[in-house]
Amino acid sequence: MPATQKITLHNPLDMHLHLRDEEMLHNIAQSSAKSFSGAIVMPNLVPPVTTKEAVIAYRSRIKEAIDDEAFTPYMTLFFKPDYSRAFLEEVRDEITAIKLYPAGITTNSEGGVSGFDVEELRETLEAMADLNIPLCVHGETNGFVMDREAEFVPIYEKLAKAFPKLKIIMEHITTKESVAALDRYENLYATITVHHLFITLDDVAGGMLQPHLFCKPIAKRPEDREALLRVALEAHPKVMFGSDSAPHPKHAKENCGCAAGVFTAPVALQLLTELFEKHNAPIENLQAFVSTNAQKIYGITPLQKSVTLIKEPFVVPAEYNGVVPMFAGEEIAYSIEEVNVG
Amino acid sequence: MPATQKITLHNPLDMHLHLRDEEMLHNIAQSSAKSFSGAIVMPNLVPPVTTKEAVIAYRSRIKEAIDDEAFTPYMTLFFKPDYSRAFLEEVRDEITAIKLYPAGITTNSEGGVSGFDVEELRETLEAMADLNIPLCVHGETNGFVMDREAEFVPIYEKLAKAFPKLKIIMEHITTKESVAALDRYENLYATITVHHLFITLDDVAGGMLQPHLFCKPIAKRPEDREALLRVALEAHPKVMFGSDSAPHPKHAKENCGCAAGVFTAPVALQLLTELFEKHNAPIENLQAFVSTNAQKIYGITPLQKSVTLIKEPFVVPAEYNGVVPMFAGEEIAYSIEEVNVG
Numbered sequence: 001m002p003a004t005q006k007i008t009l010h011n012p013l014d015m016h017l018h019l020r021d022e023e024m025l026h027n028i029a030q031s032s033a034k035s036f037s038g039a040i041v042m043p044n045l046v047p048p049v050t051t052k053e054a055v056i057a058y059r060s061r062i063k064e065a066i067d068d069e070a071f072t073p074y075m076t077l078f079f080k081p082d083y084s085r086a087f088l089e090e091v092r093d094e095i096t097a098i099k100l101y102p103a104g105i106t107t108n109s110e111g112g113v114s115g116f117d118v119e120e121l122r123e124t125l126e127a128m129a130d131l132n133i134p135l136c137v138h139g140e141t142n143g144f145v146m147d148r149e150a151e152f153v154p155i156y157e158k159l160a161k162a163f164p165k166l167k168i169i170m171e172h173i174t175t176k177e178s179v180a181a182l183d184r185y186e187n188l189y190a191t192i193t194v195h196h197l198f199i200t201l202d203d204v205a206g207g208m209l210q211p212h213l214f215c216k217p218i219a220k221r222p223e224d225r226e227a228l229l230r231v232a233l234e235a236h237p238k239v240m241f242g243s244d245s246a247p248h249p250k251h252a253k254e255n256c257g258c259a260a261g262v263f264t265a266p267v268a269l270q271l272l273t274e275l276f277e278k279h280n281a282p283i284e285n286l287q288a289f290v291s292t293n294a295q296k297i298y299g300i301t302p303l304q305k306s307v308t309l310i311k312e313p314f315v316v317p318a319e320y321n322g323v324v325p326m327f328a329g330e331e332i333a334y335s336i337e338e339v340n341v342g
Numbered sequence: 343m344p345a346t347q348k349i350t351l352h353n354p355l356d357m358h359l360h361l362r363d364e365e366m367l368h369n370i371a372q373s374s375a376k377s378f379s380g381a382i383v384m385p386n387l388v389p390p391v392t393t394k395e396a397v398i399a400y401r402s403r404i405k406e407a408i409d410d411e412a413f414t415p416y417m418t419l420f421f422k423p424d425y426s427r428a429f430l431e432e433v434r435d436e437i438t439a440i441k442l443y444p445a446g447i448t449t450n451s452e453g454g455v456s457g458f459d460v461e462e463l464r465e466t467l468e469a470m471a472d473l474n475i476p477l478c479v480h481g482e483t484n485g486f487v488m489d490r491e492a493e494f495v496p497i498y499e500k501l502a503k504a505f506p507k508l509k510i511i512m513e514h515i516t517t518k519e520s521v522a523a524l525d526r527y528e529n530l531y532a533t534i535t536v537h538h539l540f541i542t543l544d545d546v547a548g549g550m551l552q553p554h555l556f557c558k559p560i561a562k563r564p565e566d567r568e569a570l571l572r573v574a575l576e577a578h579p580k581v582m583f584g585s586d587s588a589p590h591p592k593h594a595k596e597n598c599g600c601a602a603g604v605f606t607a608p609v610a611l612q613l614l615t616e617l618f619e620k621h622n623a624p625i626e627n628l629q630a631f632v633s634t635n636a637q638k639i640y641g642i643t644p645l646q647k648s649v650t651l652i653k654e655p656f657v658v659p660a661e662y663n664g665v666v667p668m669f670a671g672e673e674i675a676y677s678i679e680e681v682n683v684g
Contacts (some may be wrong), residue, residue, distance in 0.1 A: 209600035
């Protein structure tokens, strides 16, 4: 992308978003609704979203929280290995994907999957494949923190082989091992966050400890970040932007025993524009990374929304309604100039 | 070590300790003086300790802070490559070692060494070798946080080869690479902290982020911890206990941008006893690790002090004068029953 003054992105999509619930939902939903056409909304509430009624009710609460913004919350279910074909058929029209969490691996994931026995998962995953419901996966084992994602790659491969018609999205990938897996299996896709394109473990723990950059999966090594950057900047057709923007109240991030998650929703498009410009990537690639690839992979047609970014410094606010964003207080290169709907 | 009810350690030494200055010195010096015969006191004050007068004055302030406890502060200078032989001869009787910091690598190390040119260092290091002043080194490069220590090993080797009569102490080692270097050069020694025997990066950032376990060098991988445990438990003759106990006020640890350092001084001997028991290491090895090895390596004769530990649960206080210790609020297996001087 040449150093331009203005660029316009069409129908940006955030393919991995945490909107939480109740007060937090009301505090932060607008941050995404303002500049995105839609987002895949994660189902790890307390309790998790596991029924048709819960999906419908959560969608209503999101709609209420975003007032009348043009924004589609693409709803998801929290994966359970006992979802029947009949249940999935009934819920199909209400959801866009199903999210699988290994048990206990991240915020509110206690009820997730503990084993990855193909036969135990067969009925549900085959029904999902037949109904064209993508399986989104938080791919980490319970191993050593720097190895968890790479250790999960064989599980991705086992699932990809056993269910070749199932679209499997490796969520928020952070390692060169996951990037390499993308090209080995036709039915493996991935989302990449903006923060994992910017930081490594050095930024979290190399100087002072930075709780606002602490997330799961944790940021990895420089060579991992390079691998992510490569497929994002080239807009690899199996890769989509998914912020994994995850709000926690300031006190939960800055206290002892800080919660995992980086809040990027309000600055994601500005940061991605800065990044693509810095690396001289074509603007078409940014458009593909933030929208077109996802449309093709998921088969969705987003609401029409144009976001114009201008190369004017923007000082990131210290907080958005009590939530500290990435790069709080720092100056970033691009601002959102205007958003047009329709 | 068999599961005993009581053990007595003689003349324990902490070969790497931060006592800081002023209010903090007064708040925490007793924690070490109570249960140790002496400690190598690090010189990274603001400004660093670089003159004979500063050494003498700092020793006086320490003595004042510990009241009349039987405790020897073994003083150190902050290494400067321009220390002359004449200066070192003059200061020799006031110091036990000289501590080298690569520039900017940890708390108050801005004035440290930037290059490791053997010829630039020759006069000072040869004079130190001749005067039998050990060189203590914080061995980290400015590289990626998980690689910094391993990347420094070639610098240790270069120094060890160039100055074969100089005793070089690899301080607070955290990696299998440093452990391996110990046996390759006769003049390389090491200190190991208690926290690096207990934790890996998983404990710092694998679950919630734990600022009180954040330190430099950062805790590494499980196989690194295994390598440290092996040489500590066998009381490898070139390995000494050095706590690197580093107090920071609670707010500096729990705020955004947390300072590096774990405060272990008040619980170090209890934790080491628990560890050696758990691994069935002989009590003689613990004695060697916490005192005898250091006496031989440094050629020092500590004050006579016996510390009797009893297998009774001890709940670690939440704070010691505003400083949060390792395992604050948690129950550990051993308590200090009594300390006898002389």
